[in-house]
Every structure is written in structure tokens, then in C-alpha cells.
Amino acid sequence: MASSGGVSRTLCSLYYRFTVCRQCQRQVPNLSKTNRFVVSTRLYSEHRSTHFGFETVSEDEKTEKVYKVFENVAQKYDVMNDAMSLGIHRLWKDALLQLMSPTPGTLLLDVAGGTGDISFRFLDYIRSRQDREARRDTLSRQSASWQEITEAYQPGQSDRQGGVQAVVCDINKEMLKVGRQRAAHRGYHTGLSWVVGNAEELPFDNDKFDFYTIAFGIRNVTHIDQALQEAHRVLKPGGRILCLEFSRVSNPLLSRVYDVYSFQLIPVLGEVIAGDWKSYQYLVESIRRFPDQEEFKAMIEDAGFFKVQFHNLTGGVVAIHSGFKL
Amino acid sequence: MGTLVRGALSALHVGSARNCKTLLFDRRRLFAADVIGLSRHSEHAGAAAAGHGDDELHCRLYRTHIPTSPVQKALLAAGSGVAALLDPYRHDMVAVLGETTGELALRRLRDRMRGDPEGYQILQERPRIRVSTLDLERLGAMPDGSFGREYLRFLDENGVTPDSRADVKFVDDEELAFVIQRYREVHDLMHTLLGMPTNMLGEVVVKWFEAVQTGLPMCILGAVLGPLRLSARRLQLLTATLIPWALRNGRNAHCLLNVYYEQRWEQSLESLREELGIEPPPQL
Numbered sequence: 001m002a003s004s005g006g007v008s009r010t011l012c013s014l015y016y017r018f019t020v021c022r023q024c025q026r027q028v029p030n031l032s033k034t035n036r037f038v039v040s041t042r043l044y045s046e047h048r049s050t051h052f053g054f055e056t057v058s059e060d061e062k063t064e065k066v067y068k069v070f071e072n073v074a075q076k077y078d079v080m081n082d083a084m085s086l087g088i089h090r091l092w093k094d095a096l097l098q099l100m101s102p103t104p105g106t107l108l109l110d111v112a113g114g115t116g117d118i119s120f121r122f123l124d125y126i127r128s129r130q131d132r133e134a135r136r137d138t139l140s141r142q143s144a145s146w147q148e149i150t151e152a153y154q155p156g157q158s159d160r161q162g163g164v165q166a167v168v169c170d171i172n173k174e175m176l177k178v179g180r181q182r183a184a185h186r187g188y189h190t191g192l193s194w195v196v197g198n199a200e201e202l203p204f205d206n207d208k209f210d211f212y213t214i215a216f217g218i219r220n221v222t223h224i225d226q227a228l229q230e231a232h233r234v235l236k237p238g239g240r241i242l243c244l245e246f247s248r249v250s251n252p253l254l255s256r257v258y259d260v261y262s263f264q265l266i267p268v269l270g271e272v273i274a275g276d277w278k279s280y281q282y283l284v285e286s287i288r289r290f291p292d293q294e295e296f297k298a299m300i301e302d303a304g305f306f307k308v309q310f311h312n313l314t315g316g317v318v319a320i321h322s323g324f325k326l
Numbered sequence: 327m328g329t330l331v332r333g334a335l336s337a338l339h340v341g342s343a344r345n346c347k348t349l350l351f352d353r354r355r356l357f358a359a360d361v362i363g364l365s366r367h368s369e370h371a372g373a374a375a376a377g378h379g380d381d382e383l384h385c386r387l388y389r390t391h392i393p394t395s396p397v398q399k400a401l402l403a404a405g406s407g408v409a410a411l412l413d414p415y416r417h418d419m420v421a422v423l424g425e426t427t428g429e430l431a432l433r434r435l436r437d438r439m440r441g442d443p444e445g446y447q448i449l450q451e452r453p454r455i456r457v458s459t460l461d462l463e464r465l466g467a468m469p470d471g472s473f474g475r476e477y478l479r480f481l482d483e484n485g486v487t488p489d490s491r492a493d494v495k496f497v498d499d500e501e502l503a504f505v506i507q508r509y510r511e512v513h514d515l516m517h518t519l520l521g522m523p524t525n526m527l528g529e530v531v532v533k534w535f536e537a538v539q540t541g542l543p544m545c546i547l548g549a550v551l552g553p554l555r556l557s558a559r560r561l562q563l564l565t566a567t568l569i570p571w572a573l574r575n576g577r578n579a580h581c582l583l584n585v586y587y588e589q590r591w592e593q594s595l596e597s598l599r600e601e602l603g604i605e606p607p608p609q610l
Contacts, residue, residue, distance in 0.1 A: 264395065264397050264398055264401070265401065267398070268398055268401040268402050268405060269405070271402060271405075271406075271422065272402070272405035272406055272408075272409050272419065272422075273409075275416075275418050275419075277392055277495070278392075
């Protein structure tokens with residue numbers, strides 16, 4: 001902001017207008033106290049560094065970089081999941097649903113749900129449960145009167161919340177786009193709602209959902225504690241949080257094999273199948289950066305959840321953490 | 327046993343790091359340690375991992391470089407070969423195959439370039455053939471029959487652009503990376519000199535020519551497996567006239583990477599072919 005006028009005047013105006021930030025040695029505007037606070041919190045997040053895989057980046061940068069990663073991988077996301085986990089990721093997601101055991105009439109929020117795997121399984125589970133109940137009902141009503149049969153044909157319990165049973169929320173529009181295509185392809189026309197939103201700042205009211213799931217998404221969130229607090233906010237009292245995420249392998253031999261597999265094979269698969277080495281390098285590095293089972297359990301407890309437990313799957317390669325809001 | 331395994335595992339990854347002369351010895355050990363033997367309980371590894379991103383940057387020899395271990399290169403070569411066979415339109419896979427299998431051939435090519443005065447000049451000046459570096463208007467204004475004009479005609483007729491070449495990623499030497507990049511960029515010029523279109527038949531003929539000239543395994547594989555996708559009539563034409571012509575010219579012609587094309591746009595195509603020892607192309 002140099003004014004035309006002579007060196008001394010320039011220096012004076014610079015001195016008056018700008019101070020030098022102690023942390024980054026950049027010139028920042030010299031503002032009133034309140035403005036300075038607002039600006040400094042924004043600059044604070046630029047100063048504060050976090051990890052992006054094994055790189056060190058500023059927090060603002062991390063959100064952007066993660067967005068780009070998933071924008072690039074969205075089209076080949078499911079193919080790559082099958083290739084990298086040899087199809088085992090389907091068993092992991094099935095285990096999550098088994099643990100959840102939802103009943104008809106409950107509402108799910110699937111955060112970082114992207115391509116919709118968990119939500120589809122949720123709908124399937126509920127529908128099979130509803131079918132079983134309906135079959136039990138008809139069996140018990142073998143000798144019903146016409147009046148009772150007419151009543152039984154009334155449109156059913158699935159019409160709560162305007163027909164929505166599962167809300168898929170993701171920060172990335174590309175992933176949601178792929179998810180909607182898959183839903184249409186597989187015939188999930190009702191019961192799903194697709195929302196763009198940030199896990200750290202969910203666009204929902206308090207006490208709305210019965211279940212909150214986040215599958216393979218929470219390690220990509222910049223502020224995990226904020227995401228957990230938001231989860232606590234949007235869940236109803238009695239609601240349950242379920243988190244499926246890569247975790248620490250305790251067995252040392254399996255751990256070495258897993259490391260070699262992750263670092264040698266997965267980026268190669270990413271390059272060959274998806275034409276993108278760097279995104280999958282980020283993926284394996286971000287897994288190593290995520291806290292281990294006990295630490296993450298403590299973080300969930302800090303957010304206000306009770307009865308927090310974790311279950312290891314495949315020797316600790318993934319873990320399901322669950323907690324209740326009471 | 328543990329040290330044996332750790333040693334073997336560090337060899338798996340450090341292979342490429344050995345070529346990174348900018349890394350200090352103990353930083354390289356940290357690099358290997360925190361990538362392979364990641365013991366979460368050791369703060370040391372955690373602290374090293376925090377700075378790992380910067381190590382990674384130092385290990386990069388050029389902007390698009392991705393350091394890889396020998397195991398990763400082998401896997402990439404196998405995977406990209408299969409992917410390229412399954413879907414020949416995946417040019418990035420063909421490129422990766424060329425980079426991962428071509429080290430020996432690239433060294434020989436680089437030495438041949440060093441031995442030739444024009445090739446040496448190319449290695450020094452590092453010219454790039456891109457839309458931003460070519461003056462397409464000037465080329466269009468040149469007389470018919472000149473090399474520049476014919477090259478532009480080739481680009482227009484076949485609907486290709488010099489910017490569609492993939493970046494080099496897996497070559498662990500910066501000069502060899504330039505050699506393979508130059509080879510990719512000169513490919514279209516080879517088409518012009520040989521008078522071959524960019525359909526499957528023309529590409530196979532150019533691959534045979536390149537296989538003899540460069541010795542790159544990717545060219546040899548492409549030359550041998552490419553004809554499998556051709557119809558019987560074209561295959562007959564290929565084996566009867568085109569392949570012998572390509573082989574003869576590949577052997578007798580001047581090394582096409584040693585030609586500073588950017589200085590030869592005005593030269594007529596006929597005289598350039600004569601100078602390089604390329605016979606006029608047979609009619610397709």
C-alpha cells in the first residue's frame with residue numbers, strides 16, 4: 001500500500017498500517033482490537049499446521065487438499081475399494097450394520113457417506129426387517145376378518161420424516177454425484193436424502209437422528225473433536241454414534257505385512273487403476289496418522305458419549321467405535 | 327530375525343532414495359524407518375514423520391517425480407502392461423510401462439545423444455515441444471513441402487496436439503527423464519517423417535521403427551502385440567511391406583532423437599528424409 005510521496009511518508013504509512021506478525025513474519029493489517037481478533041483467528045488457522053498424510057500443511061490447506069483428493073478419486077472409488085481391500089471392505093460394512101441392528105422407523109445420518117454404501121445397507125436391513133415383521137403379522141392373521149385385512153393394507157411405517165430414512169451427508173459434491181447414480185442404478189428411489197455438508201458444521205438441527213455413522217471418513221476431517229461434538233449435537237438422546245475407521249494393528253508380524261502392502265502396493269494400484277498415485281499415497285499415510293483405538297475412544301468420550309466401546313476387525317486393520325448419547 | 331526383516335523391508339523402499347543425492351544419510355534412514363517400521367509408540371518416528379513431507383520434496387529430482395522402490399517399479403510395470411493391453415486407449419499406462427522398463431535403453435540413448443553434437447546440444451538446451459513453445463502460425467505460413475508445414479498438416483489431419491503427452495513420473499534420474507520426455511514429444515514428428523497416420527496400423531509401423539531405433543522394451547512390446555488387434559488384410563499388408571520397410575529404415579537411419587527439430591522447420595521434408603536416411607514411405 002505504498003503511497004506516492006517520498007520514502008519517509010511511505011515508511012510512515014506502512015508502519016501505521018501494518019505490523020509484522022510474529023509467527024509468520026508477514027505484514028498484517030494494523031486493526032482495532034475487535035477486528036484484529038477476527039482477523040487473527042482466521043490467520044491463526046492459516047498458521048496452525050496439521051498433517052496431510054506425512055506432509056505438514058496449514059489447516060485451511062488440508063480441507064482443500066482432501067477435497068481435491070476425493071474429487072479425483074470419486075469415479076473409481078468403489079473399484080479401488082474392492083481392489084485394495086480384496087473385497088473385504090464389504091464385510092466390514094456388513095459388520096457395522098450387524099452391530100447397529102437398526103429397527104424400522106429410525107433415522108440415520110451417514111456422514112462422509114459419499115457413495116452411499118452404508119446407507120444402502122441400512123435401507124436393506126430395515127426393509128428385510130420390515131418384511132420379516134409383515135410376514136409374521138400375516139401369519140398371525142390367518143383367520144382375520146375383512147375389516148382387519150383392509151386396515152393392514154394401510155401405507156406403512158416407512159413414511160416418517162416425509163419418507164426419508166437415511167440422510168447421506170458429504171462435503172464433496174463429486175462423491176455425492178456418484179452416490180446418487182449408484183442409488184438410481186440399484187433401485188433405491190425412496191428413503192434417501194443427499195445433503196452437502198461439513199462434518200465439523202453439520203447443517204442439521206439438534207436432537208434429530210437415531211444413528212450417526214461415519215465410515216472411513218473421520219480421518220480426513222481436519223478437526224476430529226469438532227466432528228464428534230457435532231455428532232453429539234445432532235443425535236437424539238438415546239442415539240448412537242458408530243464409527244468405522246482404519247486403526248492400529250497390534251500384532252507385529254501382521255503390522256509389518258500390512259505396512260509393506262500399504263506402501264508398496266496401494267499407490268501402485270492407484271496409478272494403474274485410477275491413474276492417480278498421489279491420492280492413494282495420501283490415503284495410506286492418513287491411516288498411519290490417525291489415533292489408535294484407545295486414543296480415539298477417549299476422544300469420543302470427551303465429546304460426551306457414554307458406553308464407548310471398540311471392536312477390532314481383521315486383526316485391528318479396521319475398528320468400529322460405538323457410543324451413546326444419553 | 328527382526329533385523330533381517332527390517333533390513334529387507336528398508337531395501338524395498340530405500341532403493342530409490344539411494345539415487346537421491348540431496349538427502350543426508352541419517353535423514354534417509356529416518357525416511358525409511360518411519361515409512362516401513364512405523365512403531366506408533368516411538369515418538370522419534372512420530373517426530374520424523376512430521377517432517378517426512380519435506381524429505382519427500384527433497385527426494386524429488388524434478389517436478390513430477392515420484393520416487394519408487396524396485397518392488398513398486400516391478401509391480402507398476404506388470405500392472406501397466408496388463409492395463410495397456412486391456413485398454414489400448416490408456417496412454418498413461420503405456421507411458422508408465424515405458425518409464426519403468428526403460429532404464430537400460432534410456433542410458434544407451436542418452437550416451438548416444440551425448441556422442442552426437444546435435445544430440446549434445448539438445449541435452450544442454452532441453453527444448454520442449456508444446457503448443458506454448460511452438461509458433462503454429464509461423465509453421466502454417468511456411469511453404470508446402472517444408473517440414474514445419476507438413477508437421478502442422480499432420481497435427482490437423484489427425485486431430486492431435488503436442489500437449490497430450492503424459493508427464494514423466496517414475497524415472498529416477500533427471501537427465502534420463504528428459505530423454506524419455508523428448509522421445510515422447512518427438513513421436514509425432516516421427517509420424518510426419520515416416521508419413522504414417524495415427525490409426526492402429528500407422529502406430530504399429532512407427533512402433534517397429536522406434537523399437538529398432540531406441541531399444542525401449544515398451545516399443546518392442548507394442549510392436550509385437552500391436553498387430554494382434556489388426557484385421558487380416560491389414561496384417562498382411564503390414565508383414566509384407568511395412569515391417570521390412572520400418573526395420574530397414576530403423577537400422578539405417580540417423581538416430582531421430584539426435585535431430586534438433588526446432589531448428590529445421592524451414593527445411594523441406596524431402597531433403598530432411600534424405601539427410602536422415604529415411605526412404606519415402608510406401609502407400610497405405
